[in-house]
Amino acid sequence: MRTEAIEAWTQLYAAVGLLAVICASCAALKTIVELRGGTVAFxxxxxxxxxxxxxxxxxxxxxxxMSGFPCIMGIALLYAHYIGFAAFNPS
Known part of the structure; x- marks a missing residue:
């Protein structure tokens, strides 16, 4: 595998991981706000x-x-486009 492809995949995985952490934080904050506000009463x-x-x-x-998944997917595709899809070719 070329060094350029390894670097591109590593950058993409790091970016998607960061987006997943941000999405999880926002989902946790939304859940906490709903619980404290009384919107959700179990x-x-x-x-x-x-x-x-x-x-x-x-x-x-x-x-x-999961409601944040389309946003993560869109940003990941735009980031892959920015890097260049050809950079992800392993051969």
Missing amino acids: PHATWTQKFLWFPRLWLRFQLAY
């Missing part, structure tokens, strides 16, 4: 509802995270 009167509270919260976080 019932926890029974034992079953208490047991299912965390999975529901986790699902809410995951939905908020």
Whole structure:
């Protein structure tokens, strides 16, 4: 594999990793704001509802995270275009 291709792939993976961290932070902040603001109130009167509270919260976080996927994909494609798609060819 050429050095140029390794460098291009490394830069792309680093950029996508940074975007994923930013997206996860925003999703966590959104979930916390919704919980504190009372927008989301999970019932926890029974034992079953208490047991299912965390999975529901986790699902809410995951939905908020996945809503940022199109943005991550778009930025990654624009970044790959900026580097040049030919640079990613391993041969």
